Amino acid sequence: MAQRSIATSYRAPTYDVCVVGQELTLDIYRSVPSGAEYFEILRTPPIDITLIYDENRMEKAQKGHKLPLNKSPQIVMSPTEASAELNDCKVKIFYYGKGDSPLDSALLYLTCVYVSLDADGKRTGAVSRGVKDKGSWSWGPNGTGAILLVNCDRDRDGNGGTDNMDAGGPNAADIKDMSPMVLTVKGPKEVFKFHQLILQIPPPQATKLRVYQKSESGYLHILGGAKLSCEVQRGKRSEMEFYVEGLDFPDVDFPGLVHISLSFQRISDTQEIFAEKVAFRLTPWIMTPNTQKPLEVYVCSVRDNWPFLKQMLAFVRKARCQLNICPEMENCGDRWMQDEMEFGYIEAPHKGFPVVLDSPRNRGLKGMPFSRFLGRDFGYVTREPEYEDDVSDLDCFGNLEVSPPVTVKGKSYPLGRILIGGALPNSDLSPPDTRTMAKVVTDFLKAQLVQSPVELFSDWLLVGHIDEFMSFVPTHDKKGFRLLLASPNVCLELFREKEKKGYGGALMFEGLDVEPYSISEILSDAEVLEGCAYAQKCIEWNRDLMKEELGLSEEDIIDIPVLFKLLPRYHLAEAFFPNMVNMLVLGQYLGIPKPFGPIIDGRCCLEQKVCSLLEPLDLDCTFIDDFATYHQKCGEVHCGTNVIRKPFPQKWWHCLP
Numbered sequence: 001m002a003q004r005s006i007a008t009s010y011r012a013p014t015y016d017v018c019v020v021g022q023e024l025t026l027d028i029y030r031s032v033p034s035g036a037e038y039f040e041i042l043r044t045p046p047i048d049i050t051l052i053y054d055e056n057r058m059e060k061a062q063k064g065h066k067l068p069l070n071k072s073p074q075i076v077m078s079p080t081e082a083s084a085e086l087n088d089c090k091v092k093i094f095y096y097g098k099g100d101s102p103l104d105s106a107l108l109y110l111t112c113v114y115v116s117l118d119a120d121g122k123r124t125g126a127v128s129r130g131v132k133d134k135g136s137w138s139w140g141p142n143g144t145g146a147i148l149l150v151n152c153d154r155d156r157d158g159n160g161g162t163d164n165m166d167a168g169g170p171n172a173a174d175i176k177d178m179s180p181m182v183l184t185v186k187g188p189k190e191v192f193k194f195h196q197l198i199l200q201i202p203p204p205q206a207t208k209l210r211v212y213q214k215s216e217s218g219y220l221h222i223l224g225g226a227k228l229s230c231e232v233q234r235g236k237r238s239e240m241e242f243y244v245e246g247l248d249f250p251d252v253d254f255p256g257l258v259h260i261s262l263s264f265q266r267i268s269d270t271q272e273i274f275a276e277k278v279a280f281r282l283t284p285w286i287m288t289p290n291t292q293k294p295l296e297v298y299v300c301s302v303r304d305n306w307p308f309l310k311q312m313l314a315f316v317r318k319a320r321c322q323l324n325i326c327p328e329m330e331n332c333g334d335r336w337m338q339d340e341m342e343f344g345y346i347e348a349p350h351k352g353f354p355v356v357l358d359s360p361r362n363r364g365l366k367g368m369p370f371s372r373f374l375g376r377d378f379g380y381v382t383r384e385p386e387y388e389d390d391v392s393d394l395d396c397f398g399n400l401e402v403s404p405p406v407t408v409k410g411k412s413y414p415l416g417r418i419l420i421g422g423a424l425p426n427s428d429l430s431p432p433d434t435r436t437m438a439k440v441v442t443d444f445l446k447a448q449l450v451q452s453p454v455e456l457f458s459d460w461l462l463v464g465h466i467d468e469f470m471s472f473v474p475t476h477d478k479k480g481f482r483l484l485l486a487s488p489n490v491c492l493e494l495f496r497e498k499e500k501k502g503y504g505g506a507l508m509f510e511g512l513d514v515e516p517y518s519i520s521e522i523l524s525d526a527e528v529l530e531g532c533a534y535a536q537k538c539i540e541w542n543r544d545l546m547k548e549e550l551g552l553s554e555e556d557i558i559d560i561p562v563l564f565k566l567l568p569r570y571h572l573a574e575a576f577f578p579n580m581v582n583m584l585v586l587g588q589y590l591g592i593p594k595p596f597g598p599i600i601d602g603r604c605c606l607e608q609k610v611c612s613l614l615e616p617l618d619l620d621c622t623f624i625d626d627f628a629t630y631h632q633k634c635g636e637v638h639c640g641t642n643v644i645r646k647p648f649p650q651k652w653w654h655c656l657p
Contacts, residue, residue, distance in 0.1 A: 004273070006077075007031070008093060008106040015087060017191060018079050019264060019274040020114040026075040028093050033104040036095035038066040040102075041075070043091045046112060048078045066096055079112035082186040086111050113187030115197070117262040119146035119244070119278045120179060123653060125350040127182045135277040137257055141654045146280045147348040148209065148246030148258070151177045152355060152379035162380055164247040170212060170219050173376060176351060178212070178243035179280065183262065186238050195273065198263040199242075200229035205258045208248050208282065214241040223260070246282045249381060252443035256282040283346040284448035284652060285355055285381060287402040289416050290585035291474040291481050292645035296322045297586070299641050300331040300365070305629040312591070312641070315622050319586035321643075326368060334364025336635060337642045338467070339396035341369040345647045346379060354644055355379035359397045360438055362388075383440045392435040394421055398465035398639050399437060399458055402451060404472055404481040405650070408551035414650040417550060418451045421458025421466040429538055431571045435459050449657040454549045460538040462572040467638050469539050469562075470546075471581050473590065475617045482617065483546065483557045485539060486581045488532035491561030494609055495519045498600060506598030506605075508577060512627060519598050522563070528576060531566035535573045558613050561606055574634060578627055580610055582636035586643070590614065593636040594623040 004024050008014050009031035018024055026049070028039060041061040043049050049061040051073040067073065083089055087109035094102040121131035121144050137145030151164045155174035158166040163174055170178070185197065201209065201223050210224030213232070222230040224247070232240060250256030261277040297316050301309060309325060316323040326337070334340070342357045358369040358380065374380040385391055393399075399421040405414045420442060423434035436442075436459070445453050458466045469486040498506065504520035522528055546552055563576035575582075578593035585591075597606030604623075611621050630640050 006108065008091075008108050010093075010095060010104040010106045013107040013109055015109045017111045017113060017195060017266075017273055018077070020079050020082055020112055020186075022274055023076050023078045026077050026091065026108070028075060028106065029069070029072060031106065032069065033095050035097045036069060036103055037098065038068055038096040040064070040066050040094045040096070041091065042094070043077075044089050046079055046081045046083070046089050047091060047110065048080060049091070050076045050078075052076060079110065081112065082114040083110075083112045083188055086188050086190050111188060111191055113191055113264075114184065115262070115264050115274055116184045117181065117199075117260070117276055117278050118184065119181045119280065120349055121146050121278070123147065123349045127180050135259060135279050137279040137281050139653065139656050143653060146179055146181075146278060147653060148179050148244055148280045148282050149177050149346055149348045149351060150246045150249050150283055150355075150379070150381075152346075152381055153177065153353060153377055154374050155376050162374065164245070167225070169221065170243070170245070175212075175219065175243050178245045179348065179350065181211070181242040181244050181260070181278065183232060183240045183242065184238055185234050185240070189234065192234050194267055196265060196267050197232040197234070198229055198265065199223060199232055200261050200263065202259065203228060208246070208254065209258050209260075209280070210245040210247060211260065212243045212245065214243070219243065244280060246280070248282065249285055249444070250282055250447040250449065252447055254447070256284070256447070256449075258282065281653075283348055284450050285344050285346060285357060286415055286448070286648070286652060287342060287344045287400075287418060287451060288645040288647065289402045289404045290472045291404040292648065294319065294321050294586040294643050294645055296324055296644045297584070297641060298324045298326060298337050298643070300326045300328075300335045300337050302328055302331065302333055302335045302629075305335065305640075308624070308626055308629045308640075311624045315584075315589065315591045315624060316586065318620075318622070319589040321586055326365075326372070330368060330372070332364030335630070335633075335640050336363075336396070336398075337365065338398045338639050339465075340365040341642060342397040342400055343642065343644045347647060347652065352647060353377040353379060355381055357397070358382035359395055360384045360391050360441065361396045362391070383438075383444045385438045385440050390438055392438075392464070394435045394437045394458065394464045395441060396465060398463075398467045398635075400445075401466055401470070401472075403550050404474075405648075406550045406552075408549065412656075413452065414655060415451050415648055415652060418445050418453040419466055419470075420445065420453055420455050421464060422455045423459040424457040424541070429457070429460060429534075429541065431459060435464055450652045450655050452657065454545070456542050456545060457538060460535070460573055462567060462570065462574040463634050465639070467582050468575065468579055469535075469542065469581060471583055471585065471638070473585055473614065473617070473619055474587065475619075479556055481556075483550075483552060484560050484581050485543060485557055486535070486562035486564075486579065487539065487559035488536045488563055490559045491563050491606075492523070492529075492532060494561055494605065495523055495598075498598065498605055499523060503598065503600050506600055508598055509596050510599065512596060528563060528565055531564045531573050531576070534566055535564035538573075560613070561609055575631070575636075577606075578631040579636050580606070582638040584637050584641050584643070588618055589620045589622065591622050591624050591637050591641075593631065594625045594627070596627060
C-alpha cells in the first residue's frame with residue numbers, strides 16, 4: 001500500500017493509530033500559525049522521526065534543533081514498539097517566528113500496535129519471523145516464500161476421496177499436511193473497538209486453498225470456497241494460529257502461486273491503516289528416475305504368470321526390496337502395472353509424501369491407484385481428457401519417464417527432466433496416423449516446472465512407449481548413470497560376427513513354443529532388416545535429441561542389442577525378441593527380459609553381450625523369462641512392474657526453473 005500520511009493541526013490535537021515498523025509521513029505544513037518561519041519536533045522514544053531533504057541528505061529530528069519551514073523536508077515517522085495504553089506515544093511540533101519563544105504548537109497522539117502475518121517464508125519447517133517482502137516468492141537456495149503441500153492424501157473420514165476434495169473439517173492428522181500461519185497482534189485491546197483485522201484471498205484463488213483458524217472448539221474454516229474474507233477477532237493471546245491447506249497442483253491455467261492478504265482498517269470508514277500479504281507456492285508433483293533407491297515393487301498376478309512371479313520374487317529379494325502382488329480380483333486381468341500409473345512425490349519443508357499419478361488409460365487396473373494407494377500420507381492425482389476417444393496407447397505411462405539429474409549447457413536440472421513419447425510431425429519417419437499423449441496430461445507435467453519435459457519420438461512403435469527403446473541405470477562414477485538405448489545395428493553386427501565364426505545355424509527361441517530362427521535366417525530376412533533399418537533411424541533421432549536436451553555425450557550412452565520387425569499394415573515396429581532395454585532397475589540389480597538368443601559355447605550370445613556392457617559398471621544382470629506372459633502380449637518386464645522410489649535429496653524450491 002502507498003505510504004500513509006497524517007496531518008497535524010495547531011488548533012486541536014490529532015489522534016491516530018499506526019503499526020510498528022510502518023513508515024508514515026507527517027504533514028505539519030497544512031495547518032501553520034501565522035508568522036511561523038521555523039519548526040521543532042519532539043517525540044516520545046518509541047517513535048523514530050527522519051527528515052528527508054533529498055536522497056543525499058537525511059537527518060534525525062533532534063530536540064532544540066529549529067528547522068526553516070520553507071525548506072519543507074519530508075518528515076517520516078516509524079514506531080518501534082507497541083503501546084501499553086491508548087495514546088501513550090506523542091509527537092509535538094513547535095512553530096517559531098523570528099523570536100526564541102514558540103508561536104504555537106501541534107500535538108499528535110499515537111497508539112502503536114504490532115501487526116504481522118507470518119508463514120514459513122524461510123522454508124525451515126516452522127513459521128519464520130522478520131521475512132522481508134513476504135508477498136513475493138523466489139526460487140533458489142536463497143529464495144524466500146512459503147510452500148503448501150497439495151492435500152491430496154486421505155486423512156479425513158468424509159467422502160472417501162482425497163482431502164482436498166472434501167469440504168469437511170480437518171482432523172489432527174490432516175492438519176499436519178497444512179502449512180502453519182500466525183497472525184501476531186500487540187497493543188491496547190481498546191484499539192479494536194474502532195479497528196478491525198481482515199484476512200482475504202483473491203476470488204480466482206478461492207478453489208486453490210483453504211484457511212482454518214485454530215480455536216478451542218477445533219479448526220474453523222475461515223477462507224476458501226465461497227469465503228473470500230474474514231474478520232479476525234483478537235483473542236486473549238497475542239498470537240492467533242492458522243493452517244493453510246493447498247487444494248490443487250500447478251497446471252496450464254494455474255501457475256501455483258497464491259496469496260493471503262491482511263488488512264488493518266478503521267471500522268467507521270474502512271480506511272486501511274496497514275496491509276500486507278503472504279505468498280505461498282503449491283508443491284509440484286515430482287517423478288523419480290530409475291537411479292533413485294527402490295522402496296517397493298508392484299506386479300500383477302494374472303492367470304498365466306505364476307512362473308514369472310516366482311522369478312520376480314527371487315529377483316526382488318536379491319535387491320532387498322518389498323514385492324507387492326496385486327491379485328486378479330483387483331487387477332481384472334490387466335497385467336500392465338507400469339502403464340496404469342506413475343509414482344512420484346510432493347514435498348514441503350515441514351512434510352512430504354508419495355503421490356500416484358493415475359493415467360487416463362482406464363483399463364482393468366483403472367481403480368487400483370485410487371483404491372489401493374490413496375490413504376494417510378499417500379496422495380492421488382489424475383488428469384483425464386474430456387472425451388474417452390482422445391485417449392491412445394501413448395497415454396499409458398510406460399510412455400512417461402524421467403532422467404537422472406543432468407546439466408545442459410550450464411543449466412542444472414537437479415531433479416532430472418521428464419521424458420514423454422509423442423509424434424514426429426512432417427517427417428518421413430512418421431506413421432500415417434500420428435498419436436500423441438493427451439494434452440491435459442502434458443500440460444500438467446509442463447506446469448510442474450521443476451522437471452522441464454522433453455518430448456521424444458515414440459509413435460514409430462506399435463505400442464508407442466519410450467520404455468521400448470530407452471532406460472537409465474545407475475553407476476558409481478562421476479556421471480552417476482548411463483542411458484541405455486536399443487540398437488538394431490549392434491545386434492545385427494553381433495549376429496554377423498557370429499555367422500562369420502561359423503555359428504550361422506545357432507537358433508533363437510530354441511525350446512520355446514514358437515518357430516525358431518537361425519542367425520543366418522535372421523540376417524537374410526528382408527522384413528527384419530527393413531524393420532531394423534527403420535527402427536535405427538527413429539532411435540538415432542531420439543539419441544540426438546537426448547544428447548542435446550540432457551547434455552549427454554556418446555560415453556554416457558550404451559547400445560543394447562535389440563531387433564525390431566516392421567508391421568507393414570500400420571508402418572509401426574515391435575521387438576522381434578524380448579526387448580532387453582525394457583528392464584526393471586532396482587539399484588545395481590537389473591531384471592532384464594530373457595532374450596532367448598542363439599546359444600554359443602553354452603551361453604546365450606545376447607545375454608553375454610549385455611553382461612559385457614553392464615557388469616563392468618558394477619551392475620548385476622538377472623535375466624527373467626517373460627516371453628509368453630509379457631513379450632508375446634506386446635510388453636516386457638518394465639511394462640508389467642512399477643516401483644515406489646526414494647525422493648531426491650535435493651529440494652525442488654532450490655531449483656531455478
